Amino acid sequence: MTAVTKVPIPLDQRLSAFVRGPLVGLVWLATAALCVALLRDRPVALEHRAWVPPVEYEVSTPSSGVLGVVLVRAFQEVRKGELVAQLDPRPLEARLATANAEVLSLRAQIADARELADAEQQQAESLAAQEATSDADSLRMRMEGDLLRSSFDESDLRLGVLELEVQLASDEVGADLLQAQHLRASRLAEDGTGWEAEAADLALELRQAEERNRGTAARLSGQREELLQAVERTAEIRRGFPAATGAMDLPRIPAATRALEAAIRVQELVIAELELERDALNLQAPIDGQVSALYVGEGQSLMAGRAVMLVTASAAREAVVFVDPEVASGESLVGRSVELRAGERRSLETKIASLSPKTELLPERLWPHPASPAYGLALRVPMGESGMFMPGEILRARILPSEN
Amino acid sequence: MNDFESLFRQLDATGMAPPPTLQGLVMSLLLALTLGQLTAWVYTKTHAGLSYSRSFCQSLVYLMVIATLVMFVIGNNVVAAFGLMGALAIIRFRNVLKDTRDTAFVFLTLVLGMAIGSQRIAVALVGGAFLLLLAVWLHVTRFGVRSHFDGHLSYRMSGLQSGAGVGDLLKRVFTRYCQDLHVVTVHDTGDEVEYVQQVRLRDRKRGNELVQDMRGLEGIGDVTLVLRDENIEI
Known part of the structure; x- marks a missing residue:
């Protein structure tokens, strides 16, 4: 066929x-091959939630009072130690005035007591001269008089020191207030609000106040030096009294004088306490950062411990990665490298420093669903000084395979 | 086993939804297409019944890709998910969609609308273009068609030709004009045998030549060739 x-x-x-x-089959094969290639290039690895916890400090008042002046605004940058607010110093100034009055009263009382003691001493000496007492008795009487006068000198100098301390404390309170006002005026002047003249006046006043305070401090220093010398003299007389007079006991200080000396000691403690309160009037920024919240305003009455403002650190040095406990159970994660990523362009590779000992509740913003709390183990990851991520920023973390 | 588990974990979800990057979107759509076509092929080959529908087979591919797009649009947004569910329910109650492919296209329209509304313009453009190209591709390739025959050939054989199968002459004619033949029915009335065969022609335009040549053969009569519409599944 x-x-x-x-x-x-x-x-x-x-x-x-x-x-x-x-063709359908060929296209399918090509698509499948492309999928395999893309999957292999896919950045695979378990990703974990992470964030940069903001470092925040509350500036609170150590004592009760009225908030006198607030020197910063919200979101303003501050430096560590910078004066940010000040309590009203007037109550403290009133108490310092009271303390000063007490000191003056004591000074008057010491003067009266001294005059009385001098008169009694003179009377005793003249009586001794008339009765032709022995040399030893005369020496003893003279040394008793020297000891008493030295004690009175010491008390006088103590009161002088107290007076100067009260004056200095009062002047420094005024200087602090001037400084706070000058700082605020300067900031307002920088904004171009017409406060330049006011700022200049306050600057002049502040310089004058500081000059006065330096003078007072110098006088106080001299007075303290004299007090130390007086104390040394008194002690020297006390030491030499038994040997010179042969007496076993030191002469007793009159009761009134002892009471005045005790009152001086009390006043010293009161003034020391007032000086501490003066330090507590000034609220300073604890860290370099920004004022993220202001809770109170000027003129508001505050109890001790009340938060005045919140300062957030500018730089974040640590991130926290939350992992499933199962991930951490099989192997040690401390020291492992981890990649932190925010968005598509910012990433940082660092190492895990420590692992929390217990499961923690994740911050609410990291929950997968607002109504479903999430828990995990927290890994502390130091970021150094990179400054790549902002405080409060949410990150994605990928734990890199170990090098072993 | 550890390697498999490690691979599985690597391919599994990352613990939180990654951002919808272009690479991720394209990879996901391609993967959905690959798996969707595979699903449809398995469905086509394993279907045993009278209700096979090419439209349904294509819908399997559409729906897999559209579902992928939906996850990129909705993400973790519960509100959007409920909104989509509500919109679909409204459409279902208001308009009974008998064809699954129609449902898939309605779904696609909704998803693209939601993507644009939620300002995921890139997802809408890329996903929409991908799906529309996919629809054209599935149409052009007649995806889901099970039969590859061109039509039906019926004829009567009488005399010495009947009872002995196809004669040599008939065989030569078939070899000349046809790529493939499949006997569907044989009706033997004693004097004549009626054959109905599915036929795939070498050249669809020369079907009448096949008929003429067959009619020229002795003992062959009532030759009828019915070529089906390519869009209709028989």
Whole structure:
């Protein structure tokens, strides 16, 4: 039988058959291969939630009072130690005035007591001269008089020191207030609000006050030096009294004088306490950062410990990564490298420093759903001084395979 | 086993939804297409019944890709998810969609609308273009069609030709004009045998030549060739 001549299959029919048949399979294979390639290039690894916890400090008042002046505004940058607010110093100034009055009263009483003691001493000495007492008795009487006068000198100098301390404390309170006012005026002047003249006046007053305070401090220092010398003299007389006079006991100080000396000691403690209160009037920024919240305003009455403002540190040095406890159970994560990522362009590779000992509740913003609390183990990850991420920023963390 | 587990964990969810990058979107859509076509092929090959529908088969591919797009649009937003569910429910009650492919296109429209409304413009553009190209591709390739025959050929054989199968002459004619033949029915009335065959022609335009040649053969009569519409599944 002869071979059959087959009808040729037209090209369009061949093409149509190819499109409807093998081409679909080829395209599917190509797509599958592309998927495999993309999956392999996919940045795989378990990703974990992480964030940069903001370092925040509350500036609170150590004592009760009225908030006198607030020197900063919300979101203003502050430096560590910078004066940010001040309590009203007037109550303290009143108490310092009272203390000063007490000191003056004591000084008057000491003067009266001294005058009385001098008169009694003179009377005793003249009586002794008339009765021709022995040399030993005369020496003893003289030394008793020296001891008494030295005690009175010491008390006088103590009162002088107290007076100067009260004056200095009072002047420094005034200087602090001037400084706070000058600082605020300067900041307002920088904003171009027309406070330049006021700022200049306050600057002049502040310089004058500081000059006065330096003078007072110098006098106080001299007075303290004299007091030390007086104390030494008294002690020297006390030490030499038994040997010079042969007496076993030291002469007794008159009761009134002892009471005055006790009152001076009490006043010293009162003034020391007032000086501590003066330090507590000034509220300073605890860290370099920004004022993120102001809770109270000027003139508001505050109890001790009340928060005045919140300062957030400018730089974040640590991130916290939360992992599933199962991830941490199989192997040690401390020392492992971790990649922190925010967005598509910012990333940082660092090492895990420590692992929390217990499961913690994640911050609410990291929960996958607002109504479903999430828990995890916290890993502390130091970031150094990179400053790549902002405090409060949410990150994605990928724990890199160990090098072993 | 540890390697498999490690691979599985690597391919599994990362613990939190990654941002919808272009690479991630394209990879996801391609993967959905690959798995969707595979699903549809398995469905086509394993379907045993009378209700096979090419439209349904294509819908399997559409829905898998659209579901992928939905996850990129909704993400973790519960409100958007409930909104989509509500919109679908409203459409279902208001308009009974008998064709699954119609449902898939309605779904696609909703998803693209939600993507644009939620300002995921890139997702809407890329996903929409991908799906529309996919629809064209599935249409052009007649994806889901099970039969590859061009039509039905019926004829009667009488005399010495009947009872002995197809004669040599008939065979030569078939070899000349047809790529493939499949006997569907054989009706033997004693004097004649009626054959109905599915036929795939070498050249669809020369079907009448096949009929003429068959009619020229002795003992062959009532030759009828019915070529089906390519868009209709028989």
